[in-house]
Amino acid sequence: AEKKIGILVGSLRKESFSKKTAHFLIKNAPAGYQLELIEIGQLPIYNQDFDEEGSPAEYKPFRDKIKTLDAVIFITPEYNRSVPGVLKNALDVASRPYGESSWDGKPALVVSTSISNISGFGANHHLRQSLVFLNMPTLQQPEVYIANIQNLFDDNGKLTNAESAKFLNDVLAAFLAFADKF
C-alpha cells in the first residue's frame, strides 16, 4: 500500500514560500508515497479545559488524520526566532488528551525557511526540541535550512532554482528511506 506522508506548514499566508515548498515536494513524490498537505489554520487555540469539558469540533478529525500518517514533514518559517504559534498550536492539539498523542513514534522531517540568510535556524531547532518530547524520530542529516527563499520561485510559484530543486529531491529521498525503517 502507498505510504501516507503528511505535510504541516507553519504559515497560513496565501503566497507562503513554505507552502510553495510543500507543493514542490508533493509534485515530486516518488511512486509508493502519497504526500498530503494537512491544514492547521482551522484549529482553535488549545485549552487544557477542553480535555475534560469537550473539545472544539475541529480537533477530532485533525487528531484522527495525524494518526493515519506514516510520517510527518514540517515546513516552517521562523517567527521571532521560534516556531510560529499556529504550528506550535497544532503540535499541542494533537499531543492531547494526555496519553493519547497522535504524534507518538511517527518519523519526522524538519524544514525551515526564511527570507533572510539565517534560514530559520531558531525555528528549526525549537521545533526539534518539541519533537524529542513527542517521541518523533527526526531525520538528523541532511539538515534542511532554506535561506533567501523569496528568490527560488517564479511568479507562478514554481521552484525554478535548480540547485534547490535537486537538494529538496535528495532530502525527500533521504527522509523516505529513513521513515521506512520505522
Ligand code: FNR
Ligand atoms: C517574520 N520573519 C522572520 N524571518 C526570519 O528569518 N526570522 C525571524 O525571526 C522572523 N520573524 C518574523 C516574525 C513575524 C511575525 C513575521 C510575520 C515574519 C520573516 C519571514 O521569514 C517571512 O515573512 C517569510 O516569508 C514567512 O514565511 P512564508 O509565509 O513565506 O512561508
